[in-house]
Amino acid sequence: MRREKLTIRGLCFGEVLWDNLPTGKKLGGAPLNVAYHLNKLGLETQIISRVGKDNGGGELITGCEERGIPTKLLQVDEEHATSTVEVHVDEQLEVTYEIVFPVAWDYIQLTEDDIIAVQHADFLVYGSLSSRHEVSYRTLRELLKLANYKVLDVNLRAPFYSQSRLLDLLSYADLVKMNKEELGIIAQWLDLPKEDNDGQLVEQIMQRYAIDEVIVTYGAAGAIYHAKRTGVSYHFAAYQVDVKDTIGSGDSFLAAFLSKRMRNQVDISIEETMGFAATLSAFVTQSTGACPSYDASTINRFEWIHYLGRGEANSS
Structure with a gap:
């Protein structure tokens, strides 16, 4: 029987910004997006x-x-400007970003409030861009030393x-989310065999950095969850x-996954967890x-309507 934890507190560390879209400006930044969805899903973050x-x-x-x-825990900088990003969406709905450097979130200070918050939080989500x-x-490295469960996006x-900073951040992580292209870059940095498939590459990365769980996303082809403890690799289409735009779809996927993963502390249902993550990600993708x-x-x-008629996920 699964044991569900009802009171969960989370933290997200990193960039917050204004995305300047063709349709106007919107709040953005991967950590902010993840925090938004986690709070919507009932996890105080x-x-x-x-x-x-x-x-x-x-x-x-x-x-x-x-x-x-x-x-x-949002700090105010007297010298550096709030971050803005120019977002471009092409005819194929592919998104590119023009990111300004440096900006206020490049100068996040280590405060006593941050230290206390991390020590009392159930998990900390951090992204590589903030490094x-x-x-x-x-600041991030100091907080990672104190965090209970560390999620690298x-x-x-x-x-x-x-390369050096990303590999350093991997060494702290309990759970890592990356896309197929990012997996390829990390594998190249680690000089892993080019003939190995994605599953073999993930297994070697998990072993090298003592990572318990990895999610690799494949866009329209879904995502695969890898668990070191059980040796299971689970694909959910x-x-x-x-699609209206793909902005933030990966962030919503991660938030939905964590909302289930952190509640179910023992014997999590990966089918249910991945299914819910795919549902929220799809909803965001078809939204603006x-x-x-x-x-x-x-x-x-939304889940009920889109679940009808779909094929079953695959596990191995």
Whole structure:
């Protein structure tokens, strides 16, 4: 029988920003997106980040509060501006980003409030992009030493990543989410055999860095969950929906996965967990922006409609 934990507290560390989309500006940044969805799904999740002392920063704090994201750990920077990103979506709905450097979230300071929050949180989600500047990277490493369960969201945005820092961040992680391309880059850095398939590459990375769980996403082809403890690799196909944009779809997938994973502390149902993650990701993909409005009934109805007629997932 599964044991469900009812009171769960989470933290997300990293970038918060304004995405300047063709349709207007929207709150963004992978950690913020994950925090938004976790709070929507009933997991009280704070975000550790930094905004500028400017109009954009004030609006961002207000926007978080309006969306139910706690802002107590959002720092205000007197010198550096709030982050903005120019987002371009092509005819194939592929998204590219122009990310400004440096900005306020590159200078996240280590505070006593952050230390206490991490020590009392059930999990900490952190992304690789937030390590691009020495200041935030140093703060993150100190917090990782204190965290109970560490979730690395690999987010390689050229030119804002380095091999040494990404591999260092891997060494702290209990759970890692990455896409197929990022898996290939990490495998190349580690000089893993080119003839190995993705499952073999993941297994070697997990062994080398003592990582318990890995999720590899494949866009429209779904995602595969790998568990070191059980030796299981489980594939769940993506739902087929009319895509409006893919912004934040991976963030919503991770949040939905964690909302199930952290509640079920023993003998988690990976079918249920991956299915719910695929559901929320599909809902976000067919919506505009990374943080659309929804409630439990909206997602339940969406899942029921799109589950009908789909094939079963595969496990091995």
